[in-house]
Amino acid sequence: MGPLRDQSSLKPTEGKNNTASTKKEVNKGAWTEEEDRKLAEVIALHGAKRWKTIAAIAGLNRCGKSCRLRWLNYLRPNIKRGNISDQEEDLILRLHKLLGNRWSLIAGRLPGRTDNEIKNYWNSHLSKKIKLKEKQIKGTTSSSRKQGSKINYQIKVHEGDQEENNSLIFNNNKINNYESSNTTTIHFDVDDFFDFSNEGSLNLEWISKFIQD
DNA sequence: AAGCCATACAACCGCCCCTTA
DNA sequence: CTAAGGGGCGGTTGTATGGCT
The missing domain is CATH 1.10.10.60 (Homeodomain-like)
Structure with a gap:
């Protein structure tokens, strides 16, 4: 594997232009x-x-x-590669639940991580994990979810405000007031997102940081 | 040891938005 | 105001690698 390969080891279709080819390929x-x-x-x-x-x-x-x-x-400097920690993984899972495939936004919350890495990690690890989990849940608790307490929040993600200011506006009533601005509406289940019932105190650290930011 | 398959991940592609002239 | 080019982003592909038979 590895990103780098000696040109001498490239296959014939690779590194085309290293030969003194006539065309500007x-x-x-x-x-x-x-x-x-x-x-x-x-x-x-x-x-x-x-x-x-x-x-x-x-x-x-x-x-x-x-x-x-x-x-x-x-x-680029300060890039973290590999070894995604449990906390980072947890954060990715939650942010994906919240934001969907907005890899750059998710990456913005993980210092040193790139959208490409997170996307790859998601596609190769987490998507499978989730499918597995969903299967398990379907098998065990098909009708056990509580109904009454669920609030359906809508979150507005300001498109232009990535990087430093990708703040989220929690808004459960006057959604239409924002409709003219450059925003995306995301529906998510706030109960699921903030369900820490089976987590240790360690996992709560990131969420307080997230809210502070 | 060789072949096959699954996995991980680097890199490309195409679309869309933003900036600039 | 508008068109063109550049850049950002998500989706997808290609390939190296490791494990299994």
Whole structure:
């Protein structure tokens, strides 16, 4: 596995442009250490913007998007890779319940984690876990859910306010007042989200942090 | 030891929104 | 105001790796 491969080990379809090909085809596939180094150097000098220009200056035969992805997901400083903790996993599960597949928003709440990593983690680990859990629940408690106390909250996620200010507006009545603004309405079961009945005190730390933010 | 299959994850693609000229 | 290009995002694919038979 691993993100990096020596160009010499690339398959014939990969690293096309490393041959002195006549056509201006962009390089695709795994990044080499050399490419990473060049990209990092140029970004250190010019900053992480204008990706097409960065690719050109670095002499990388890559599209700007590819450079951006590589930088954001792997080369950028303070990136955490792998070893997603139980708390992080729990947070991902809850945030996904709340936000759906809004990976960038979810990643915004997990310092050092990228949307791509969370998305991958979800697809390979958590989605299966959830399906399994749902099966178990269906098998055991098909009709045991309490009805009366459930409040159906709607949450507005302000689209433009990612990163620092992706605050959520809890609103259980005057929803339509916000309809003109740039928002997305999400329905979720607040009872499920805040059901800590079978959790230790440790798991509560993140939620207080989350609310504080 | 070899082949097959499942899993994990890096990277690409396409759509859409935002910015800029 | 508008069109074009750039960038962000989620979905999907491709491939390396590890486990099992």
